[in-house]
Amino acid sequence: MAPAIELEGITKRFPGVVANDNVNLVVERGEIHAICGENGAGKSTLMKILYGMQAPDEGTMRVNGEAVSFSSPIDAIDKGIGMVHQHFMLADQLTVLENVILGAEPTHGGGRINFTEAEDHLRSVADDYGLKIDVHEMVETLEVGERQRVEIIKVLYRGAEILILDEPTAVLVPQEVEALFENMRELRANGATILFIDHKLDEVLEIADSITVLRHGKTVASLPNEGVTAHELAELMVGSELPTPATAESTVTDTVALAIRDLTVHDDGRAALEGVSLSIHKGEILGIAGVEGNGQGELVDAIIGTGDIRNGSIELHGENITRWDVRARREAGIGYVPEDRHHEGLLLTSPLWENAALGHQTEAPYGSRWFIDRAGARKQTEAIREAFDVRTPNIDVSAHALSGGNQQKLIIGRELTANPSLLVAAHPTRGIDVGAQAAVWDQMRQARADGLATLLISADLDELIGLSDTIVVMLRGRLVARLSPDDVTPRDLGAYMTGAALQDMTSDGSAA
């Protein structure tokens, strides 16, 4: 029997980069096949090509032995390929059934939707593949894992037999991951073929039948999941020794840099953060663990000055800054590495030296009361480029011309060279390659040793455990646990993050 998918010599070039360079991939029918690789290794591009979102420059694709060329996802769906994106595309205010049939509604004729037929079809699909879901539930009431199941059913409903899952575990806590894997095994047992992207190697080893590793756009290995270890896989991915986020001995001092008391922050009229108290000392990295959307964003907003603070106080070095605006806070020494560098971090069409000045334009060497000091700003940018290894031909290119890792190094550089006394770092290594990640970790450790207080938010639990001096867990806008990174595992953290484990918290933020 012909393999479900056969890719041969796929090459895709973007201006300045070869995203896929002669990639070969064979996925047998009825197997779970993992694609591993660092960020930027070309996994997403490959999946987009397979799903018809992008056309390859060279190479051939065969689905079930038949040569195909897709000009849009519609062609891919026709051939039985469905994709579940990392970010769900569901309408909150519609039911599961309505979401699933959206865009593929069976009608009575005359445009009236035949809900009976739709429901029957959905139920038969769900039963065939052993997926449990309440079809009349509103999507907004569903947990993340359930939403993902809806997305999977959505593609199955459209007749897909080959599923592409783009980093399906990235948004899930460990317990939900297990449920997903259970579903994936059910799907396989019922004849589906699954291709999934992941870079958490223990997960790959647990679920995959075979594994393909990409590095710098090339296939470096394609092997069955037999006897291979996580360490071997990691070395294939990176091609060299692995960096670790672990910090050296503690540098925590007795001086409190940031003290938050009983803080309540609203978002769109509802309390997204309620009665949170915490403090960060000089030389301490305080890690915040939590499933995204549990109030971390609002905590960051409140500290940098864009949050809607309803109650409580924020003190920086003993000074009450609760009512200060962003500029006053930044001048007082708060550095900020935003969660999404394109959204809040950079002026993409501006030259690098202007980007370096952003957020510090009121202070030397970038500017003064009235004027921008172009020469000073440029000199400082050169210094950042040097010290933080920002790879760029010069400092006059626009920020968009840089790779994600270099953009991030520029942001980390501009914040750390401004001598902050508090750094708010949200996902500082998200979406950057291992080399840049190690550099960012080094810089953060160095700054910590120099007495910087850091608030670290990260979805990467290894990073959180490795870098932090203290970890607190946020759940539904509250702090629910305070843990020591020395004796906590990602699994334990996951239990606290979902509320499966509980710890009594006193109001000052320390565990009882």
Add this chain to the structure above:
Amino acid sequence: MRRIAFSLAAPVGAFVLTVIISTIALWIFGSDPFEAYGDMLGHARKLETQVDILNRATPFYLSAVAAAIGFRMNLFNIGVEGQYLIAFLVAAQVGGLISLPTVLHILIIMIVAMITGALYAGIAGVLKTTRGVNEVVSTIMLNAIAVGGLIAWLQREWQAPLPEQFSSSDLGTNPIDDSGLMPTINGLLEIFTREVGQGKELTGMLLIAVLVGIGYHVLLNRTRFGFDLRASGINPFAARAGGVPPKRMVVAAMMLSGAVAGLIGVVELADRGKFPPDPIQGLGFAGIAVALLGRNHPGGMVFSALLFAFLDVSSGVLDTTGVASREIATIMQGIVLLTAVVAYGVASRVKERDEARTAAEALAADASASTETVGASA
């Protein structure tokens, strides 16, 4: 070198395209395109026509700068029209009531015009920051209120005392003393040229427009305010995270835009000597087009203001010679705008790609060089 090529490709392309389309348009309408162009260019060679063009370009340029200040932070001040008309009227009234030594008198009139424009534009800014009203909607409304209501009412209130027997030339606000009118600068021009004939006079506000252009350049590129303004336009979220107060910037940019708009009123005042019953209209809207064509760039808008002024003046020329209908000039203004927008769009995309590619190439060359050294040493 590359950078210059990129910045010139778009305007040159747009120009060529415009000429081609206009030629076809003229030809379809039964006029001889080359005769029409000949007439337009022939007249533009005359000093008197050039004075006309400069006189026209002056308010166009000021209006463009006013619009551009908003555009640079993604704020669409469509209300330049209403702002300059109100400023024109208030400045005329104030100027007509006082008499002062000349420089002081002119200065007061200019300041009053700028403050009036700023306050009127500021309404839209405050509405946006406090009530979330989109500035496009509010400035359009404010235009209607200014033109249809306020000005009509104030014109009646502020009508200069009329004699028993009066003609239409007596209508309008109190005429301003000569001490309050920006002098013409024919003398300055004639240093370089022959004497200007046909009673044409070059407006002194041209010098103010030049100063405004320089000020705009300095403000944008050298000052913190300009940096904050541009940052807010490129990425308001990053600007806010970088300490730029978004609300204050909106109000400040609106008011600054309105203040420059106010100066357009002073240009007209210098020409008319009072607020007449039939003030010129449409300069505010023309400014949007001029700013768009000039890419909000202080130098670029000089060219686009001159081009628009040339086409405007040419329409009068065509009217007299009868080679083509005068509307062709307006059509050409429209075509040049359209082709420019397309050409700039294409050029910026090409430039973006080129930049990403050269950056990546430079780094790749770097990387391969360093691996070679490693290889050699090993």
